[in-house]
Amino acid sequence: MRFKLTFVANEEAAEMRLREFLHLKGISKRTLTATKYDGGLLLVNGIERDVRHVLKSGDEVTILFPLEQPSIGLHATEGPLTILYEDDALIIIDKPPGQSTIPSRDHPDGTVANFVAGKFARDCLPATVHVVTRLDRDTSGIICIAKNRHIHHLLSQQMIHDGFHKQYIAIVEGHVDRSNFMIDAPIGRKEGSIIERMVRDDGQLARTEINVVNRFTVEGQQLTKVALVLLTGRTHQIRVHMQWAGHPLAGDDLYGGKLSLIGRQALHCAAIEFSHPLTGERVRFESDVPLDMSSLIFSRII
Template sequence: MKNNRILKFQIKASDKKILRKFLIQHKFSSSQLHNLKNKGGQIYVNHKQRHFDFKMQTGDTLLIVLNNEEPSDIIRPMAGELDVIFEDEYLLVINKPPGIASLPAKARSSKTVANIVKYYLQEKHENASIHLVTRLDRDTSGLMVFAKNSFTHSLLDQILHSNDFQKFYLAIVYGKVDPTEGEIDLPIGIDPKAFYLRTIDYKLGKPSRTLYQTVENYENNSMLRLKLLTGRTHQIRVHLSAIGHPIIGDEMYSLKKDPRINRQALHCYQLQILHPVTKRLLKLTAPIPQDMVLLKSALKG
């Protein structure tokens, strides 16, 4: 595995030539610049160490060595299985099973995806600081993205809700959805009755948009393909409930238990990411988990 702390650039005619301005042009944040300067980062131009005020030329080779990161003690490494869908020196994308949280809650010491990822990275002798880019609810399955350093995390945050970072979900819902495709544009806020719930709130809610498209119809149910245009807590679950089609198994928002599946039938099945460092377009998929396959079979009769 290559060193994920090293970034290499070839200076183009269109690039800013003063080093600091180049770094800002290439999305280095003020904290990243501070860390480069004060926490052990190094900058080389044509193999000679340089400072922020150095003026580069077209064709120069710039090498950035990011500072070491000290992993936080808040997340303890714990052994566990990971279904790795994609990995390079900058990113780790895994397929999360249902029934496990993304991050530890303050009052819990149970194993989460973040604990397992930290153990996995430590075993590979890589930077074990946890940089969670996308999270999923405990009972939602599918693709989750971790960055392997703070710079990559910062770059991903900047594109998270753009066309360069697209997230697609599959959900099986109650009822046949009409119209069969469209956009749900309803503001989401905290439910005043319970802080852990979300609700449609036209006064205090944040703008929230979800695209949906019917991919299969059953006798009294539909499977939808959904694309998030914003990233609110429980967004898909709240939006689908608001239009009268809650997700099967989602007791929290459908207000009923379903014997056919023991969690909400929601799966993050596809990501399309323009890799922020290599600029390669990643098209990643995670197969539908067994419990949703069985639910589909039951609905088909």
């Protein structure tokens, strides 16, 4: 089924060209170009018009988006998905640890994107998988996926303008002294590595808010449960910032954490909040911490 949006031109839109009106409604120039050349339609009161058409108050404007083609390189496969929410615009997934978000050379199949593509095919939805938020393979929690490029664009704009919030729970090594603080330290690629990042003066702006939830000890190892809010979205941001602060994530051996208590970085995306791209309503989705982390958290709280 073709995705479409309908708007009604108010008095302020009278004498406005269709192109300008749609721009005010968040339709990007790229989307308009694709609509024009890739099989979409612009309708005013049910009649096809071009972007230079001048509107009148009360006109009903409909944009029929072109049908999307599933990504050729993404294999649509059947697999389990924990769906927290779904509508015509987006789908919210709760990802377990150990599953990649998108295919890679080492993990070409069995990813969230593969399974979502399989669901789209089963539902006869002509769309590719637009991953709005992604998580590392060993990070658990919430992923947001858009069902078309326009919704992806709108959500990406919210991220740029601080309207899209992501909250994480982590278990870090040691007892963190400060209860509430922010790390403001730029992050860049570590020299000689294509994977690791590090705090470096010439890196990209990176800010993380940290709030201590509780401090505890397990098998003689001091640990702290922290709640974190990403104010920017750099690769491995939480892992790098906590290592830099002297408190690497438990299980994160890439950044100095020990594997004795948990076999992966103890990091979980517990909540996301944003304005729904179609209704404008603020929505929030939450996910419980998985068993491997919760068993540590409740072992012994002091």
